Amino acid sequence: xxxxxxxxxxxxxxxxxxxxxxxxxxxxxxxxxxxxxxxxxxxxxxxxxxxxxxxxxxxxxxxxxxxxxxxxxxxxxxxxxxxxxxxxxxxxxxxxxxxxxxxxxxxxxxxxxxxxxxxxxxxxxxxxxxxxxxxxxxxxxxxxxxxxxxxxxxxxxxxxxxxxxxxxxxxxxxxxxxxxxxxxxxxxxxxxxxxxxxxxxxxxxxxxxxxxxx
Numbered sequence: 001x002x003x004x005x006x007x008x009x010x011x012x013x014x015x016x017x018x019x020x021x022x023x024x025x026x027x028x029x030x031x032x033x034x035x036x037x038x039x040x041x042x043x044x045x046x047x048x049x050x051x052x053x054x055x056x057x058x059x060x061x062x063x064x065x066x067x068x069x070x071x072x073x074x075x076x077x078x079x080x081x082x083x084x085x086x087x088x089x090x091x092x093x094x095x096x097x098x099x100x101x102x103x104x105x106x107x108x109x110x111x112x113x114x115x116x117x118x119x120x121x122x123x124x125x126x127x128x129x130x131x132x133x134x135x136x137x138x139x140x141x142x143x144x145x146x147x148x149x150x151x152x153x154x155x156x157x158x159x160x161x162x163x164x165x166x167x168x169x170x171x172x173x174x175x176x177x178x179x180x181x182x183x184x185x186x187x188x189x190x191x192x193x194x195x196x197x198x199x200x201x202x203x204x205x206x207x208x209x210x211x212x213x214x
Contacts, residue, residue: 030135047119102143110132164182
């Protein structure tokens with residue numbers, strides 16, 4: 001609604017999001033940043049290539065790094081909420097995965113799906129593929145702040161879900177296959193297996209497979 005300049009509906013749903021969860025304001029802020037990036041810094045040649053970063057993605061990465069620096073500075077000068085977030089180390093419990101590994105896993109899925117999709121023309125209104133890629137590079141630097149990243153990466157999952165729907169409704173078989181790969185990757189993700197078989201379930205499954213092979 002924001003992109004289509006229907007600001008009343010945009011404000012209405014923004015208020016609804018913030019009333020549902022206190023992180024809603026952060027997701028709305030990140031969404032506005034993405035929209036502005038896409039409008040202010042268009043993709044050159046009107047094409048998106050799998051293995052080359054566009055200007056919006058470089059800008060998203062730069063803004064992500066700037067957000068990390070800002071949070072660390074605010075924590076250092078005495079803002080209690082930011083200080084709490086920056087002081088916490090990564091989750092060390094057996095069934096949790098570190099933020100670094102999460103970023104690598106997400107990047108791997110992104111790269112594989114992008115290579116399958118190939119080169120596409122840019123949608124000048126709202127390009128879902130570009131938004132997905134820019135979102136990843138925007139949140140990736142936040143992996144150095146695990147307490148914040150553990151919440152913000154759900155923002156990326158939202159665009160993953162939108163990308164899957166977008167890809168599966170395209171005419172190109174390559175793009176549809178790219179959407180299938182993304183959907184399938186999350187079906188075997190450790191967190192999904194934890195939901196199905198309990199905490200640490202994916203590690204138990206790996207141990208059983210190794211035991212049977214030996």
